[in-house]
Amino acid sequence: MPAPAATTPAAPAEAAAENGSMTRLQKLAAFLVMLGPDNAAAILRQFPPREVEAISREMARFTLITREQQQALLRELAPVILSAATAMPAGLELTRATLEKALGSFKASDILGRIAPSRPIPAAMQDITDMDPRNIANLIRDEHTQTIAFVISHLPPEKAAQVLNLLRPEQRDQVIERLATLAPTPVEVTEKVAEVINAKLGVKQTRALTQTGGITTAADILNAMDKNVSRSLLTSLEERNPDLCQAIRKKMFTFEDLRRLDNQAIQRILREIEMRDLVLALKKASEPLTQLLLSNISRRAAETVREEMAFLGHVKLRDIEAAQFRIIDVVRKLEAEGEIDLDAALAPEDAVV
Incomplete structure (x- = not known):
């Protein structure tokens, strides 16, 4: 009498993934599988041949990684990835470039806004932050739109909304768009902005500024504004940049x-x-x-x-x-x-x- 056919056991890596007991090597292998051939190859080139062989062996054992397993793995690895990205020179910029290539600029800005290390209000902006909204508006109303957006990005949403309301309607449209698309600013540019602001305030010392704008900031400010004004600004922005407008709406x-x-x-x-x-x-x-x-x-x-x-x-x-x-x-x-x-x-x- 022939022996009954043996049931093929699940691959060790897949079984471990199912019960959440993957080893560090299996987690790395699963992550590389998720990244795809090109990205995985670029990472594997950084390992010695013996480790490449061990990682590849584990990668070959995966035939399916479920969505739930992928999300669990990414949640576990996210702090490690962010730590590595922020510890290396231009790490956040490299992360931004990678996310923009994979997800587009608006989604990338959204993710970076959540994971990037938070920064206190720069010292050069503190005097402005403490000013009355009308004085701030008078201080910046004749500046370039980018400069206005830069300054407003450092204000609390309620005060920023008051300042925006005091600007000309055509200025408000442009400032909201610039505010939502602000990118990290080179030191020499921020120093120039500081010089202009400090000169008007009578402050002699120049300090470098950091940029804190983006889609979330724009959404917070619009939420704090009069609803009719907010609706008008979004309608105007949608005509010029519908993708950006939709990204802001989602944050609102x-x-x-x-x-x-x-x-x-x-x-x-x-x-x-x-x-x-x-x-x-x-x-x-x-x-x-x-x-x-x-x-x-x-x-x-x-x-x-x-x-x-x-x-x-x-x-x-x-x-x-x-x-x-x-x-x-x-x-x-x-x-x-x-x-x-x-x-x-x-x-x-x-x-x-």
């Missing part, structure tokens, strides 16, 4: 904008947020949004949320807004990971609510 996503997402996206978001944040956030939400969110959880859970909202009593507005911002952070994280799609929700005519 507010808590009430959750109403424009489908039930599948809502359910995905609800799985990621804390119940306490949901209860707090709904204290100042519209009834249609409240009904939408509660209809996507179980009846018992919805009743619990309603009860806790009633028991909360008086809540400080800043606590409610903080909870809403935490939920929006989850939305942006899921969008960046490809779990939900905001593009369909943010149609141009609905951009500002």
